[in-house]
Amino acid sequence: MSFFFQELVNGVTTGALYALIALGFSMVYGVLKLLNFAHGDLYMVGAYIGFFVIQGFGGAAHLRIPVPLLLVIMFVLAAGLVGGLGVAIERFAYRPLRDAPRIAPLITAIGISFFLENSALLLFGAQYRIYNTSEFISFSSSIQIGSVSIDSVQIMVVVLAILLMAGLRLLVNHTRLGKQMRAVAVDREAAEMLGINVNFTIAATFFLGSALAGVAGVMAGLLFNQVTNTIGFIAGLKAFTAAVVGGIGSLPGAMLGGLLIGIAESFVTGYISSTFTNLIVFGLLIVVMLVRPSGLLGRAQLQKV
């Protein structure tokens, strides 16, 4: 039984990370109907920012500031800078194509993805940058329940992810900005006629979604200890899948999709074989899509005829 709970803990942690990235993916799609394939690369940039913050304060083994302060700086800087980068991408790469055929921004998104990936390669080199989390967050601070081990970083990741998801849900459902975002998502032209600043709303959506990806990047660095320019590809793919399974455009769906994929991966690895993880997980996803084409929590689109 302890093996079951250990795999559950591992799956929930990974799933929380996927969910956080999937949220940004889903938000942007919900508002712009754009599959932002550069989203995974924003996560990569966030992971690099976290790494350089650690280096800037003396490195993992010789930190010059308290660990809680370091973590706050890492998360805030990653959220702010990656959020800003997301806004810049929207402003200069996507906005001019807003009324173009949908294939144009899609191809641009792929181009931006390569641009970010290769820019990181040029700027930071190809070598893996190692966070060395265990140098400043000790395993001794982990929780042991029977033979189930829960790392303090895992706890932090899950708690922070839950807080961010809850905060985002509050923002979308109970604030003026959230109401504007929902209005733009339903009908951009009608929202504009009602006096909503559509450009600002879309920019804010990009900021929030990208900031979440930046935070997820730092979390991944703390959890998996490594960052290189290509880590965004798989993360983006998993997040995209999570968003689609949950129902693209649906924020609760993105959360649910992320958690389901994380947990499914963990249990397939643990109880069957790591060899078949992707085969079985993506096979299950195909089944879900066949049964519910609009995703678990997605709503079927009405077509005007």
Place this chain on the structure above:
Amino acid sequence: MKGRLFIAVAAVGTLAMAGCSSSSSSTSASGASGSHASTTCSTSIGFEGPITGPVASLGDEQLHFAELAVSMDNAANHTKITLIQGDTELEPAQATTVTQQFTSNSSIVAVVGPAGSQEVEAVGSLMARAGMAFISGSATAVALTTGSYPTFFRVVSKDSVQGPQDANYIVNNLHPKALMIVDDQEAYSTGLVAAMLPIFQAAGIKVDHESVSQKVTDFSSLVAKITPAESVVVLPWQIAANAQQFGRDMAQEHKNAVIFGTDGLFDPGTFTIAGSYVSSFGPDITAIPADAAIVQAAEAKYGSFGTFGPPVFAATHVVDEAIASVCKSGQTPTRSNVLAAIKNTNEPTSILGQPIAFDSHGDLVNGKFFLFKITSTGKYQLIPS
């Protein structure tokens, strides 16, 4: 208007960096200058490696050592050899494209690389048709030197040496009753697993064979599967950072198995899990006094390095010396005379601490692997053979 301009620039930039990086002409050898730089011994060699893509860190290191070798050899031999880069991304299709560019470039007389066995298989016939010698510093699949690719050479031993050597060490010295072996779904890794499994099974060891992609960085679920009876985890991987994370996940879940890594994990700057074993096709060159100048130059120019760079230095050096010998004999370097000179290579010592000569199939004569144990301070300690 500005927005459109940005997109155009971004698109061009992206193409330039992502797509067109497959083969860029480049680095001229910096050390070739000076009054002795012969005008009669001037030629080009190609370099094929994964300069971008998921294993760019390895390709980067290989490129650095190839550049270093050309630079040092040009200075020593008074030659003017130029290195032309080709990015294969560790993809056979990309390696084929780069090879076609190299073989149609008449100024290139030999090639260093490619890195992966699957790439060698893709380009072997093209190289043979062009009469172009090519020397890999990391392709270890057994099938590459069975006669299909007559212009292929390698300065590293093959999997049929490493796999059994490592497996026998585990059986005879670590005595596991059960073990986990995890391949990374690449030809390098699955080849080694195939070479090791029969030895484990013959020794009556219960084997849990797992498989994860190189791109995976979360091993917590896999680590949870390690049973107390599995006292060894064999990782024939190529990304040291992944093995380091695997070790951290083991510590976090209180698993005490010993990690045994193959040469792809030989990276003292990254893989430092105490008590682990790592094999390598070369010794730690930082501990070889004769290599001090190379180590110093490499560290000064490129920082720390792992196990993939030095063999490429050795491979490049073989090509450089072959060209120099052709020039000394009064001939102009061509593909055929450089190929003949490479076949006759007989270096009594090399950067790898062992002689370099090739058998009739292009394999290193008397090639061997070295085994290291990682100490509690993260240092690699050679285990005497």
